[in-house]
Amino acid sequence: MEYETLILGAGAAGMMCAAHAGPGVLVVDHARAPGEKIRISGGGRCNFTNLEVRPERFLSQNPHFCKSALARYTQWDFIDLVSRHGIAWHEKTLGQLFCDGKATQIVAMLLREMQAAGAELRLSAEARDIGHDGSRFTAVIRHDGRDQPVRARSLVLATGGKSIPKMGASGYAYDLAAQFGLALVPPRPGLVPLTFPEGRFAALAGVSLPVRASAAEAVFDEAMLFTHRGLSGPSILQASSYWQEGAPVTVNLLPGGRLGQILRDKRRREGKRALTTELAEHLPQRLVAWLAGETDLGGRLGDLSDRRIDALCATLEGWELRPAGTEGWRTAEVTLGGVATAALSSRSMEAAAVPGLYVIGEAVDVTGWLGGYNFQWAWSSGVAAGRAIAERLREA
Structure with missing residues (x-):
């Protein structure tokens, strides 16, 4: 023919x-x-x-x-x-x-x-x-x-x-x-979930929140989803196309950039409020509980120094993660x-x-x-x- x-x-x-x-x-x-x-x-x-x-x-x-x-x-x-x-x-x-x-x-x-x-x-x-x-x-x-x-x-x-x-x-x-x-x-x-060793985020599987995810020169303001194997959601899928093996992905958990000012304001007005209680107003409660096991979130707002507030904001707004790989072609x-x-x-x-x-x-x-x-x-x-x-x- x-x-x-x-x-x-x-x-x-x-x-x-x-x-x-x-x-x-x-x-x-x-x-x-x-x-x-x-x-x-x-x-x-x-x-x-x-x-x-x-x-x-x-x-x-x-x-x-x-x-x-x-x-x-x-x-x-x-x-x-x-x-x-x-x-x-x-x-x-x-x-x-x-x-x-x-x-x-x-x-x-x-x-x-x-x-x-x-x-x-x-x-x-x-x-x-x-x-x-x-x-x-x-x-x-x-x-x-x-x-x-x-x-x-x-x-x-x-x-x-x-x-x-x-x-x-x-x-x-x-x-x-x-x-x-x-x-x-x-x-x-490309456009693929990222994996992490030893089920690092398995306890957070199903938790989703808006973030700013960065890989190389690319930055994406969309949702992120924790999975049993690692991270997914639109922001992570987007970043995955720019990610290279061995390189970090940076996640801003609070892309609004106002946490520092909020903590300073409430330190004066609600000093007896627990830091974890306040963070749960801005982040999923399960995530706050998990983060408390990774970093110091103890104490009350009234006990926070400016230095500690700045350090906490730097941690939550510039969370650097190193994926083990991706979920691959599947x-x-x-x-x-x-x-x-x-x-x-x-x-x-x-x-x-x-x-x-x-x-x-x-x-x-x-x-x-x-x-x-x-x-x-x-x-x-x-x-x-x-x-x-x-x-x-x-x-x-």
């Missing part, structure tokens, strides 16, 4: 590319249903983009690479697409946009867009023996128990990264990219690293050394913040490749 374009992966990026790549598109995926990560995202409501998308909220060895695709297909373009399909949505927090209904509405929208473009979709299918015969890319598609040889002018790698392996995620895109000589940035788990929401951007055109996502080969979405060394940024990268990079392929077809 001859096709113009063979897209490997029916996820967010692959389906978006198929809707824009012109005629003669075949999309192949091993899953039984398309867009599985879309379906489970956002608690089943799909956090499909963010109002605050901008390049500095994406990680890559080349922080400028994402600018072109994000500028040419923006969050506003995708919002317009969602609205044209009659999908109701709302803003939750920090610019995060969710469907009012189910995430499957986004999957159905993309399938309609693909159908309108004439793209063919094969699920529960496997692409084998990928190669190039000198004029076109070649593959053998295993589907319904039969092998079918396929040739295509363009090949798009949209199989994602290694995060969430229970859904079939693997390093397949990296293997194919390496086969064609493209360099890789070593993949590692719970990571995204993949950091991937196909090196130096090998790709930022305008078209095409490999400079392999004409007709495109890499999009999570497979590329571009990773966004938590909150819809990674879906926007999927939409933008998918459209960039799709439009480039369609333009080449028109010129042929």
Whole structure:
């Protein structure tokens, strides 16, 4: 079978590319249903983009690479697409946009867009023996128990990264990219809970509070959750993408910055009040009890010196922690690293050394913040490749 374009992966990026790549598109995926990560995202409501998308909220060895695709297909373009399909949505927090209904509405929208473009979709299918015969890319598609040889002018790698392996995620895109000589940035788990040795926070499992979490140069003001294995919650997931093994993470348990003044004021007015009683007004009680076993929180407010207040504030507002590691691919929401951007055109996502080969979405060394940024990268990079392929077809 001859096709113009063979897209490997029916996820967010692959389906978006198929809707824009012109005629003669075949999309192949091993899953039984398309867009599985879309379906489970956002608690089943799909956090499909963010109002605050901008390049500095994406990680890559080349922080400028994402600018072109994000500028040419923006969050506003995708919002317009969602609205044209009659999908109701709302803003939750920090610019995060969710469907009012189910995430499957986004999957159905993309399938309609693909159908309108004439793209063919094969699920529960496997692409084998990928190669190039000198004029076109070649593959053998295993589907319904039969092998079918396929040739295509363009090949798009949209199989994602290694995060969430229970859904079939693997390093397949990296293997194919390496086969064609493209360099890789070593993949590692991103947006992932941090672990600590010996169940350090097991007694606090389930406790959540707003914090300011910092790793390297990045700072995030969101919730933190204690778990049996360590720390999670949005602030920690965000910081994890910047954290390097052996480095500390700093947590400000009271990011409002007013504890020192509050303690000084109450020292005069309520001197007999226990320090732990006062701290429980600002922090979860279980956390205060735990901290009392880690540092001196004894005594009454009236007994506090200015020096002790300053030391206590420094401890609670600059709690330095050294994680043992992360929970790994099993719970990571995204993949950091991937196909090196130096090998790709930022305008078209095409490999400079392999004409007709495109890499999009999570497979590329571009990773966004938590909150819809990674879906926007999927939409933008998918459209960039799709439009480039369609333009080449028109010129042929």
